[in-house]
Amino acid sequence: MSTVYINSASCISVQDTLNDNILQNLTPRNSSNIIKAIEPNYKEFIPPAMIRRMSKTVKMSSVASNYALKEAGIEQPDAIIVGTGMGCSQDSEKFLKNVIDNHEEFLTPTFFIQSTHNTVAGQIALGLQCHAYNFTYVNTSSSLEFSLLDAQLQINDGEAENVLVGSTDEQTDRTMELYCLNNTIKKETDLPVDYFNSTTNGVIWGEGASFFVVGKNKTENSYAKLKNIQISNKVELNEVKDFIQNFLAQNNLSHNHIDAVILGFSGDANSDMYYTKAMDLFPDSAQLYYKHLSGEFNTASGFSTFIACHILKEQQIPEVMMINTEKKESVKNILLYNHLGGDDHSLVLLEKA
Structure with a gap:
């Protein structure tokens, strides 16, 4: 598309x-x-x-x-x-x-x-x-x-x-x-x-x-390009890396092209392991989390998408969201990964407009 x-x-x-x-x-x-x-x-x-x-x-x-x-x-x-x-x-x-x-x-x-x-x-x-x-x-x-x-x-x-x-x-x-x-x-x-x-x-x-x-068209106010989305109801813990890598490959990208990855850490010990697995793929990217700011709920990914749009437009990464210390001078590609209680996994790829 x-x-x-x-x-x-x-x-x-x-x-x-x-x-x-x-x-x-x-x-x-x-x-x-x-x-x-x-x-x-x-x-x-x-x-x-x-x-x-x-x-x-x-x-x-x-x-x-x-x-x-x-x-x-x-x-x-x-x-x-x-x-x-x-x-x-x-x-x-x-x-x-x-x-x-x-x-x-x-x-x-x-x-x-x-x-x-x-x-x-x-x-x-x-x-x-x-x-x-x-x-x-x-x-x-x-x-x-x-x-x-x-x-x-x-x-x-x-x-x-x-x-x-x-x-x-x-x-x-x-x-x-x-x-x-x-x-x-x-x-x-x-x-x-x-x-x-x-x-x-x-x-x-x-x-x-x-x-x-x-x-359809870019405007003066455009925040981001919506590049691609992938959704899977079930992903096993040992399949997380393949799930993400295959998605990136479909978009002719590797983990090195992702400037920031936004993960849905919720504080739930049972299901946050998926995000920990995902972190291993992006050692050189800015690793961010957001549910300590929004809380968890069914459509919490709306908050992360909103914040990602502002990061791309303003080219700023809030310190309060950072997991690691990696910070790119410019942010072009952001990957959002979310699920709720280990079900309904989604990946959204946004690019600077």
Whole structure:
């Protein structure tokens, strides 16, 4: 497939990523096992009457997509593609609670209608009065990667020139309780987390929404070239190096061509071994990690893609993300490697625009 460009990038996360000087103001968040996104003043973007009926993920996505379109100078995208792992779980919980409280009788349909995963993409389209291709991917930790891949296909097939691509996930009280019970989330006694020497299982859970405009043509605002994406549901520990090397070979690259590799270390002793294996391939590259800044969640790779875009555009690598001391004078190629709990492995190759 031919190269496409990421022409804008916007993110709402547990960091203050809507403001300027993003790379200089990143702060580790490793002392609480559940960390919440820094939300903007929604009244500046959404009519107050609508805010009441929107779940958190819809509100975050509406604002993030607004920023992304504005930065790209696009009023109407040719397609809207959103990836999410949990969807509108806040409204799902409200609907299920209504079912129980009302003994399955006299239920209002509102929460059910708003609980579907494609609510986010639908609400963005309604707000823009956009009748173009509208699709939602629900593939746990590779939801954004599938969305980017679809955008690349839409552009390559001549179906679109500018595609709004996003990823979003929210926290809900009941889901977080369940994640604590089954040890998906770290116990309070295991905090703060040492991301490289963790002997305990579980992660710090975050949330957020990241949106990008992917275009056919390079613009003055372009952050990066989206070169290629690879996704695999299962990768054995002894297959990690081949998985990465084969991907690089497909793109006529070797490990020496990768200036920075961004790894999804989450502090989970069971699954971080994949990233440790990957590190061995890149002794001369800047090795970076990011989930101590964003927390772990289904679409956390949206945060790493957003940060990678800024690294390529600003040609700066934040000290707070560095694993080793290797730092290239210029950053041309960045490789992103992510999975969630050892499943759904993804590789994304970005190049300086």
